[in-house]
Amino acid sequence: MFAEQISVFLENKSGRLAEVSRVLAEAGVNIRALSLADTSDFGILRIIVDDNRKADSALKDAGFTVRKTRVVAVEVADRPGGLHEILEFLQTSKINVEYMYAFVRQKQDNAVMIFRFDNTDQAVLALTEKGFSVIKGETLYTM
């Protein structure tokens, strides 16, 4: 029930992000969601794409350090307090969120959040038991 995310190591210098988007564009890969974590020296770009295999090999061929990570996509009610319900549940269940970001989705009732947990399996189990809608990877990539 998890989704695969591609993480790319980037040096903190101009043009590196554009280089990633260029490589992916040329490979015909569509970026569905992204987040960027950065320090003064380097950044980590995390992306959800429509074709992991293609994205992975295109980026590696271009010389990037790439890693695939398991993340969890959860539907969140698109109204005030929607996100809070999940986060509150995670807190009471003592499930740690390493990071999270939003997934782009148009004209739907629910938003989608991408979570990285330190214990993915445990988190997925707890969320589904509680009735949260966890989206499968295959569904997510083509949403």
Place this chain on the structure above:
Amino acid sequence: MIYNMEFETLPREALEAIQLRRLRANVERIYATVPFYRRKLDEAGVKPGDIQSLKDLSRLPFTTKQDLRDNYPFGMFAVPMDNVVRIHASSGTTGQPTVVGYTARDVATWAELMARALSAGGASRGDIIHNAYGYGLFTGGLGVHYGAEKLGASVIPISGGNTKRQVLIMRDFGPTILTCTPSYALHLAEAAQEMGVDFSALKFKSGIFGAEPWSETMRLEIERILHLSAVDIYGLSEVIGPGVAIECVEAKKGLHIFEDHFLPEIIRPETGDPAGPGETGELVFTSLTKEAFPILRYRTRDISSLNYAPCICGRTMVRMTRVSGRTDDMLIIRGVNVFPSQIESVLMEMTEVEPHYQLVVDREGTLDNLTVNVEVGEQAFSDEVKDLLTLEKKIAKNIKETLGVSVRVKLVEPKTIARSEGKAQRVIDNRKI
């Protein structure tokens, strides 16, 4: 196999007695025959008779590459030209070439030492040696050649270049020993692959590689690709040529210096003081038996250290660690000597990073700051910032523990640092002093 069992396994006391006897005779003769050395010794206030023990060696003045250039071409020869049977010269890429000469006995000594070296590297009578070191003014080709003949092996004097023909000869003649520079060995392997010649089907068992700096990583790469056992050989024309020191195929852990002919020292390059036991510094050589071109305390500018521990091969000759750099590369950071090679070994010991690095020195105010750029490979890459920051801290801590200097570690993308061994730009010094 040990070629000269008597000399190569001498007990330390017996060896030192021979060294002292030869050193005294050598200094005596040099003082009498080479005006340059007579002047240098006079200036230093040392008489040949002052050499009473090996410790007195440190009273003698150093000889530098510049001294050889100043005496170009034959000013440092200690015998009349009548007795010189061979002349070699360094390439002189950075200035005037340095010229060296050999008497017939020097050529014989050199052949003996190269026979020892080839033997330590796994060669013996019956082997076919593919000698791809250049023949000519460069000492590599002829040095190996005479040693191979002395050993009784069959030598193919192929020299450098014409790589395609080399591959065909390797396929057809079935050589068992390869001698060339490590980078040329890899070049030969590439060419063989392009020509459809499979190195694993060739008969090589050992490769004796030298004349340029290389690393442990490169050794493993060569051994994997060429299907042979790779050893490091060290030498320089100012001392004799190849055959000053050789790794034994048994241990492959440091190069045995033929101490009955050359007296090695490690000094601190900035002061010239003798380094402590096992300390890394500049390698200095004094010849003990050479006739035409004897040399006193020659500063090689090569970075190494000496290991007097016994070796599993049975040789008692001291081992120098593989030359990891040149004193020209040495950095002084807040009073601490830093050799790029030391940083490399720290990184080599960490399985999670690759030993691809670059050092950047900046001066902020009056303080020197050393930044170590390290490439992040897939192994090291976590997609969480805190893991990468932890890795940076760990590298910095390991460097601090080994070198005693605080550095800033910066992770960079792979392949952003030049790959080639030898002349890669490992150091960027932005200090304006």
